[in-house]
Amino acid sequence: MSVLSRQFLLALSLLALAFTSFAAPQTSSSSDKHAVAVHYTDMAHAIFGDAEKSAVALQAKINDFLNAPSAEGLIAAQEAWKTARKAYQQSEVFRFGNSIVDDWEGQLNNWPLDEGLIDYVSDDYFFALGNIGGDINIIANSSINLGTEVVDASTINAELLRSLHELGGSAANVTTGYHAIEFLLWGQDLNGQQLGTGERPYSDYLANDKCTHENCDRRADYLRAATEVLVQDLQYMTKQWAPNVDNNYRAELLALNDDVILARMFYGIGSLSLGELGGERIKVALEANSTEDEHDCFSDNTHWSHYYNGLGIQNIYLGKYRRLDGSVLSGPSLSALVAKANADTDKQTRQSLDKTMTALTVLTKTAEAKDKPMKFDMMIAEGNKRGEAILSNILSALVVQTRSIEQAAAALNIDPTATGL
Template sequence: MNHVKFARNLITASLFVIPSISQATTQSEVVEHYADIAHAVYSDSLSTAQKLDKAITTFLNNPSKDGLETVKLAWKEARVPYQQSEVFRFGNAIVDEWEGQLNAWPLDEGLIDYVADDYQYELGNDGAKANIVASKSIKIGAETIDVTSIKAEQLADLNELGGSEANVATGYHAIEFLLWGQDLNGTNSGAGERPYTDYVIGSACTNGNCERRAEYLKAASELLIKDLSWMEKQWKEGEKNYRAELLSESSEQGLRKMLFGMGSLSLGELAGERMKVALEANSTEDEHDCFSDNTHNSHYYNEQGIYNVYTGTYTRADGSQLSGPSIHDLVAKKDAKAAKEIKQQFDATRTQVGTLVSAAEKDNQHFDQLIAADNAVGNALVNKSIMSLVLQTASIERAANVIGITSLNPDTADHEF
């Protein structure tokens, strides 16, 4: 699958055809279909992570420039379904408590591997330059930790080492850093440029410790698959799992979780933490996929995930479409005019966030360039996306009111808009 082509196709208007509204649609059917979408998204996240792992293994067996590019493409493709899964975080505690091991950011990459001499890190973080790849042991405060063995379980234990959230040893962004290396371009064009020779065993190895670096990359990939396998099982039908727990609750509570998740990702997380923070600080350190310059796609697929839950639709990794009873259907049954207006706002916001993808792919203006202090046009584009997400959140709250779901209160992450 061509990732760039896939991303561009998703932005085209009228991609999803919302099924005709069934007057028999019930709240419980909508919640059950929500669980179906969650299972499909996590299944796709798992399968694309397995493809990434296969590409990593092939590359490590015979490192080459083309091989590294193949792995990078596989990483980007793995991000497509996973970013659409984040709408399930908020409201579903089992997801929110789990996701940090897979998607925590920003991270102090010096914990993992070599960094530039002028590397800026979180002040007071003893692990910020620990460099696990180059070390058999690391010292955090008074504690000395043996890292002779680089295995998945050991890496998981190093997350938030010394109490610092910036110490991230696992997940998509740890793998991203191991593939791209630091992006040293600031707000200028360009992503990280790690050479493939960082993985060549023997005299051609660059920057030292190539064998341990390869062990780290493989271990991080294996842990990613293990974690995604566990979550996929939590949403599988017919099991004693979280899905069964969710569906045993009242349909009103299920809808509240759906709407809270949509609103919290839309407002506090995507508009706030992922866009507003980076824009106001003009900070590439607060960019989501900062090593690969893939942030525009991460933002877009977060928005797509919100859209999926509202419309009851999802385009799977194999291109097939999943559709069923939706919140949109419930709103339309109660108030056709409101349903039309809310859907229009969702479409407008998805299109607006899609302009970040267009800026990157057509104009070579990636997110780290758009947030530069001297880029007034880029700043305005990001701010317009933020404000559209704010309006979308208002529409989510309106939808909740129409179908009688109270006490929504989407998370603002302490941001004011």
């Protein structure tokens, strides 16, 4: 997490304490609060379960493609990757308030990454200053000299990728997760801040003399292994939230005081709202005009990642999640608790969440427009006034939304920083 992100979280904490200091809420019953806590864990199980299922579907499409590489097969795998992002991005709302998720998240969603660690890159590629792994190119080298040791990379498998992830303690050394897979499916986006994604040819996975850029067999091995790791990681997290398991995280969480669980819920949605989505993912990229700070930079899928982060926040407050199969999981919610304590505060919070989703919908519609689409990396270009206005509107909505979340917590006499973490 960057210094800026930590600053946003500190600001969130201070504001939350300020609101709590003058709140005079009605009291919700312990049974009401516990019902909300239980439903929170049910939602986590459903969302991580959908992320797992969509990753398994992605794995199937990738295996189909690798068994018979074709342009159509590559597109099918890319589309499966985009689908797999939908549930996962909604799951990020369980970070921050749940250390088991936050400590694990880097295996799946670290970004930006130094792609030269994984595969070939353009001649003008620059990796992070001082990064010992930025130009290793695992796919091209069966033996990796790290100075103090030599790593046998003759076999690319899940064990190797896990061992090299965050090599040297650098978060830019990403060997696993969604963005490593994204890079292997799309390749570098060399279009700068003009329209266009990465253009990796399907022939990067053909055998023998038909292979472009060499090492097609090892590239295929890497893509298979990275997808295997993704599925394994999501299976692990889904089990952590499963009901009727004695020693998983769900059981541990539900054994806590209900006010502590509610604090973790508020802290999670507030932190994702302002510190991560507003700060780390939008404000930093906009102020730096930097495509390196674009979240899904190879596929130009960033607008959807931001949208589903926003939707994840709304899900938790309303206690409602639309599953990938179209069914809706709904139940006891923070909204219901707040409405009982202060109906006006609940109404204001729901309105602020709606306004954020409206602003994020403008982002997705602009990026997906049939006539002159404008992707996120184009919006953050210096001098793009329209793009700046769209993103600034989202930032403003997120600020108001976060204040509303703090007021909602205060209505229940909940200190969002009292998470016990």
